[in-house]
Amino acid sequence: MKILMNTKLIDRGQAKVDIEDRGYQFGDGVYEVIRVYEGEIFTMDEHLQRLERSAGEIKISLPYSLTELKDRIRELVSVNQVWDGGIYMQVTRGVSPRNHLFPGSDIPAQLVAYPIPSKRPEELQKTGVEVITAEDMRWKRCDIKSLNLLWNVMAKQEAADAGKFETIFVRDGIVTEGSSTNFYAVKDGTVYTHPSNHFILNGITRLKILEACRNAGVNTVEREIQASELDQYEEAFISSTTIEVMPIVKIDGKSYSKGKPGPVTLSIQKAFRDLLP
Numbered sequence: 001m002k003i004l005m006n007t008k009l010i011d012r013g014q015a016k017v018d019i020e021d022r023g024y025q026f027g028d029g030v031y032e033v034i035r036v037y038e039g040e041i042f043t044m045d046e047h048l049q050r051l052e053r054s055a056g057e058i059k060i061s062l063p064y065s066l067t068e069l070k071d072r073i074r075e076l077v078s079v080n081q082v083w084d085g086g087i088y089m090q091v092t093r094g095v096s097p098r099n100h101l102f103p104g105s106d107i108p109a110q111l112v113a114y115p116i117p118s119k120r121p122e123e124l125q126k127t128g129v130e131v132i133t134a135e136d137m138r139w140k141r142c143d144i145k146s147l148n149l150l151w152n153v154m155a156k157q158e159a160a161d162a163g164k165f166e167t168i169f170v171r172d173g174i175v176t177e178g179s180s181t182n183f184y185a186v187k188d189g190t191v192y193t194h195p196s197n198h199f200i201l202n203g204i205t206r207l208k209i210l211e212a213c214r215n216a217g218v219n220t221v222e223r224e225i226q227a228s229e230l231d232q233y234e235e236a237f238i239s240s241t242t243i244e245v246m247p248i249v250k251i252d253g254k255s256y257s258k259g260k261p262g263p264v265t266l267s268i269q270k271a272f273r274d275l276l277p
């Protein structure tokens with residue numbers, strides 16, 4: 001496998017991370033996960049723009065223009081013959097003797113991108129998944145796709161240990177998002193999801209789902225959902241680049257739409273797929 005390390009495509013075995021890379025020591029960086037369908041890089045512009053925004057919010061300047069990056073990512077996909085898979089990419093603040101303070105502007109950011117396996121989880125998309133809820137203990141800049149994923153990792157593991165698929169976060173009584181997904185609840189045919197502010201990551205899949213809903217004539221409202229009112233909703237689902245539209249059949253043991261994926265969720269799943277290559 002070839003990976004992109006800054007401007008060079010090199011063998012995976014040749015890639016080395018410096019022990020003083022700030023991503024390694026501080027989680028000081030940002031990342032993206034992009035899906036490739038039939039060799040086509042899905043929503044690449046949106047992902048690269050979000051990468052640039054995330055980096056900018058923590059004062060990292062991307063080492064390359066988005067145009068150059070796009071060409072490089074295309075090359076990476078082509079060289080590795082990625083057909084149905086994904087690309088992981090991250091940018092860190094660079095390599096410098098350990099110090100909380102930023103290094104000087106002469107220290108370049110470090111970029112890495114490489115193919116990752118990613119297959120549509122078709123069975124789960126049909127049966128739906130069970131989730132649990134937990135307190136959202138993350139910092140308050142969840143809009144930045146930061147490498148700091150400690151609470152996300154803890155929460156995902158807690159779900160897995162309980163035999164569940166995902167943990168949905170609740171902050172001050174409000175349902176925000178999942179540990180690596182956005183969250184939606186459905187009532188009377190309307191889809192509700194958290195507004196895109198600093199308490200959630202504005203998922204690219206989320207944006208596409210809102211578009212798919214418009215296409216399918218499904219009403220959407222970006223509004224806070226109270227955790228205490230969750231049982232008033234008929235359906236729920238989560239989304240991300242890798243799982244697309246994933247129906248939820250149970251939250252903390254309580255069934256939604258009789259323990260089966262709901263009709264509105266399934267129609268959105270289909271409308272979303274219609275947007276894919």
Ligand code: PDD
Pocket residue numbers: 033152177178179180181182200201202203204205206239240241242
């Ligand atoms: N996670 N919210 C969080 C906290 C996420 O980590 C993700 C994505 C999303 C969905 O964003 P998108 O639709 O752009 O993938 C929402 C990626 C897939 C990950 O960390 O692997």
